[in-house]
Amino acid sequence: MIIPIRCFTCGKIIGNVYTDYKKRYEEYKKTVDAGEKPKETPKQILDDLGVERYCCRRMILTHVDLLEESAPFE
Secondary structure (H helix, E strand, C coil): CCCCCECCCCCCECCCCHHHHHHHHHHHHHHHHCCCCCCCCHHHHHHHHCCCCHHHHHHHHCCCCCHHHHCCCC
C-alpha cells in the first residue's frame, strides 16, 4: 500500500526517495507523451537520487500505490 521504508533485500533506506522519484517520473512521462525529448530518463533519475543497487531499484520501480483504491473515502 505504501512504499516500504527499507529495501527488503539489503536494508537500505529507500522510503524518502520515492516521492522525489514519483514527481520527476511524472515530468518525464508528460514530456514523452507530448512527443518531446525528455531531459532525463528513469535510469538517470534513480542514479541522481542515489539508488544504485538493483534490489533497491526493484523496490521503487515495482511499487504500486493502492492507497486510493483501498480507502476511497476521506
